[in-house]
Amino acid sequence: MTRTRPFGRLEDGTAVQAFRLGGGHGLSAEILDLGGILGRLEFSGAQGRTPLVLGLADAQAYFRDPAYLGILVGRFGNRIAGATFELDGRQHRISANEGRHHLHGGMLGFGRRLWTVEAHEQDLLALRYRSPAGEEGYPGNLEVSATYRLHGAHLQLDFEATTDAPTPFNPTHHPYFNLAGDPAVAESAQWLQVPASGYLPVDEALIPLGDVADAGGSPFDFRVARTLEAAFDGDHPQxxxxxxxxxxxxxxxxxxxxxxxxxxxxxxxxxxxxxxxxLQLYGGQALDRQHPGIGRGLCLEPQGFPDAPNRSGFPDSILRPGTVFRRRIHYRFAAPGRACGWDEVAAALARA
Known part of the structure; x- marks a missing residue:
């Protein structure tokens, strides 16, 4: 079975490769050296091999993609208000790529840059990227690694990073999940459960207002599993x-x-x-105009708080010299079957 295949070229002639993890059964993945993009993820279910994430056809399509499909996000996942922050008494201006604000690392971020492949085995892909001081306006030379490991029905992603000067750092992963494997099935038909009692209200630019609101009784309360369609309230101001x-x-x-x-x-x-x-919850509502025809997927992005460099009350997001940053995102899959009760679903995942 081919473990590596060409995935096209960028406009400057740079060749992009796709790296396969796993075999023909169970869970398998294909990851690009461009942006560490998770381009394919498949699992065996009742309908045979089922695609689990949305993807695009070639490297240039991903480079032009405004939706961040499947990318490794950095230096900072989510938004930084006004594309500016103060750090240790010094004001820093970073690239503004969503109006006057900064989103997902800026103009290119980590997701439109080529990563170095340090190791590729049947069930492992180790990537490394050096983000130089001044890239997208960020201070400090940042050395970051991202390692994908696939074992059984599990896909694990580990970030590790160091810097030579203080810098904001909040990496995450941006796949769009539609576990139905069918673009005709709405992403909102999926059942979601999240152990979160609070959420961050936002302003019109989707910048956090600064407070943690009680999720109870709101469309943001997924402590008890329900579909997004059932939770959605079109009259809710947020x-x-x-x-x-x-x-x-x-x-x-x-x-x-x-x-x-x-x-x-x-x-x-x-x-x-x-x-x-x-956990950032994004319903993929912009995909209808960004990529007509691929359907919608749901983004579930483990991360630190958005705009944390400007919010003293939020958890610290500054990586400093002498500290090693580590973050793990672990995906596990199961096939309990169609139209199961939630207890059956949770039990199947616990066994996976």
Whole structure:
């Protein structure tokens, strides 16, 4: 079985490669050296091999992609207000790529840059990137690695980073999940459970207002599993601002997972574990105009708080010299079957 294949070239002639993890059964993945993009993820369910994430056809399509499909996000996942922050008494201006604000690392971020492949085995891909001081306006030379490991029905992503000067750092991963494996099935038909009692309300530009709101009784309360369609309230002012879900859920300190997702159409379920304090929930509502025809997927992005460099009350997001940053995002899959009860879904994931 071919483990590496060409995935096209960028406009400057740079060749992009796709690296396969796993075999023909169970879970398999294909990852690009461009942006560490998770281009394919497939699992065996009741309908045979089922695609679990949305993807694009070639390297240049990903380079032009405004939706961040599948990328490794950095230096800073989510938004920084005004594309500026103060650090140790010095003001820093970073690239503004969403109006006057900074989103997902800037103009190119980590997702449109070529990463160095340090190791590729049947079940492992180790990537490395050096982000020089001044890139996108950030201070400090940053050395970051991202390692994908696939074992059984599990895909694990580990970030590790060091810097020679203080810098904001908040990496995450941006796959769009539609476990139905069918673009005709709405992403909102998936069942979601997230152990988060609070969320971050946002302004019209989707910048956090600064407070943690109680999720109870709101469309942001997924502590008991329900579909996004059932939870959605089109009259809720927060959902009107984003045209749907594009909000940071604050994970409870006492939890044993970050999220669980289930498609009753395919019978496939996903559990996400992470040491990150929050989870960005994005419903993919812009995909209809950004990539007509690929359907919608749901983004579940473990991360630190958005705009944390400008919010003293948020968890610290500054990486300093002498400190090694580590973050793990762990995906596990199961196929409990179609139209299962939630207890069956959770039990199948626990066994996976």
């Amino acid at each position: 959902l009107r601002r984003g045209g749907g879900y594009d909000h940071c859920l604050v994970l409870d300190a006492a939890r044993d997972h970050a999220a669980m997702l289930y498609s009753p159409h395919s019978g496939i379920a996903l559990r996400i574990d992470s040491d990150a304090p929050a």
